[in-house]
Amino acid sequence: MNKGKKIVSLFFVFLILSLCGNLCAKERKMGEICFAGGLSFLDGGNAPLGAVSLGIYYKVIGIEVNGAILGGAQVIGGNLVAGPFDNQSLIPYATGGIWTTAYGGFGFNFGGGIKIRLSEGFAFRSEYRRYFFNDTDWGLNVIVGGISLFF
Secondary structure (H helix, E strand, O other), X not given: OOXXXXXXXXXXXXXXXHHHHHOXXXXXXXXXXXXXXXXXXXXXXXXXXEEEEEEEEEOOEEEEEEEEEEOOXXXXXXXXXXOOOOOOOEEEEEEEEEEEEOOOOEEEEEEEEEEEEOOOOEEEXXXXXXXXXXXXXXXXXXXXXXXXXXX
């Protein structure tokens, strides 16, 4: 089994566990906006990035729309987010989705992270994602940190 299929399989196992483990949890605020910054890593070096995401969540499942500037390239995408554990202070999650650039390329990404609640409406968010490109065998690693606002 190649590396991409293993990652996809792991994401779906995590998603199924998320659905089984927390569907009876109490309601949480449904909306979230995140402002983040970080680094993207390629074989030839790294580049700073800025990102913003807007998400809608229902218990353990969410959908996010993401926009980022990765080393001068504009990227927009959509991700499914699954978080099996949502307590008051710590929210681990897995994410995966598709993206496109202003230059016409597209691909998919997988990753995960953790949100640490600072208060009812704010959280610190740290995340890793691996971006895969549709026509090449190489990808991009992204590490970001930011602030999430819940509404």
